[in-house]
Amino acid sequence: MWCQVALLAAVSSLALSGSVQAAGKTKIVVGDDDGWATAQMRTQYNALKSAGYDVIVSAPALNQSGKGSQTTTPTVLDQPCEFDTCPTGSPAVGSDSSDDHINYVNGFPVDAIKYGINTLAPKLWSGSKPDFVLSGPNIGSNLGVVTLFSGTFGAATEAALEGIPSAAISGASGAEVSFTTASNKTLASTQSADIYSQLTLTLFDSLLSSSSIADGILPKGVSLNVNYPKIDDCPSADKFKWALTRLYWNPLSTDVEHCNSTHLPDETSIHFSGDCFASISVFNASTKRDADADAQGVVLKKLNSLLTCP
Template sequence: MTDTGSPARPRILVANDDGIFSPGIKALAFALQGVGDVVVAAPDVEQSAVGHGITIRRPLRFKHTAAAGFGDIPAYRVDGTPADCVVLATHLLGRPDLVVSGINLGSNLGDDLTHSGTVAAAFEGLALGVPSVAFSQQSGTDGEYDFAPGAAYAARLVAEVLARGLPPRVLLNVNFPRTPPRGVRVTRVGEHRWEDTLVTRQDPEGREYHWVAGTSTAADADDDTTDYGAVHAGLISVTPVRLDLTARDLLAEVGGYVPGV
């Protein structure tokens, strides 16, 4: 009888939007080593809130780096967006079995999903036909993060996703509370959003410049069936998110008033 050897370990691509030097991506990559063969591809500088941007107007550089502190894990830095990182790594290194993004410095809840670079990296994996999971952690009140509990849970969840798979065009958006979690809740996307404000000032030459700021709001903050409510109740929030944005319940209604040509 021929010995076929051990089964191949799953290939896991880890990306983020905080940059390759972020402690969150290091914690995640090291935790996933026990689950599969990990490779890291991340922006060379912070790319928070860039959304699902793809760079098409200039060339991109994809450089192996040993200076980022990943030890034996192959790590590459990209002078582009989180989505760029997933595209380049998939084409240059081979198709992974799973794309994992994070752990982000700060939560990604509610409307954050529309501009989050962390979630965008997972969306790009999904667009390439690869199961994907995004991980984020609520900011600590003192600006400090303890990634150990989240990274350990991420490894357990990733093992389940690799074993069971995900439905087509569905990713998981996972958020950890700032304190040690007291449980896990499968949630829906809540109503968390930012009330934008514009701060206008003048530079030394008298020319106006503007800062976009905002205040976090959530009408359903006390509802722990939502992502925001669960995290603020000290729970890990796991939200299945579908790439299909069609409002199917409105197809007939809109069809009733759209004018013909």
């Protein structure tokens, strides 16, 4: 099949040096709900590869935002893939002509992640499943009740239900633009894609350096919802801080003790605090609600050195 091919600029070797040491051969499937050919998706893919991770993209052929955890049967395309990256009549699933690790599925985000976990991963990794599923970075925030409708969140949920540690990652800046624009460093979407990719590498460094894949990167049935604020006042990755949060504000909840409180802040209030905080919420994949204090505590222990009290 025909696909557009372009070289993407990787983030600097200085920013990635720690990731190379932490990554090893950790196997990651990356998906989203905005589509397989966005600048954000391909920038994240290239950043992870440059950092030493073994990565497969399995994402929708078209923008499928707002599909939540819906599923469908992938079908032959009755229109071109987004940004004309494959023609009308292309198969229900396909790959980039120059890189078989970059794949589309003409279905919903959950369908793409399931294909990545159960078909692509065993095929490309000699029978192995992924060690982690990264859903995102989504173009736009996914906060609170919005997560119930998010395909990015739905894909991360599906991975956790299938026993694969996962995270849904979203960024407030950027627009849905083609990966062919990613070499233009003057574009706001390129700048945000680069910064968010570096932030994700920082998160992975912290998570994986304190985790054994054999012992479990995250508690079973648990996933992370991560939101990056706008880059307007946070022009580089080193300007960001990290906060442990919860999906929903609930004064009656008892969370893990952190920052001298058993009530974690909700991610929405942290996101709009104006202090360049990236929020990390721990959620139960079965309920799509906040995980209990025990699960939060496991994540807190793994990420404690990364976190700052708001």
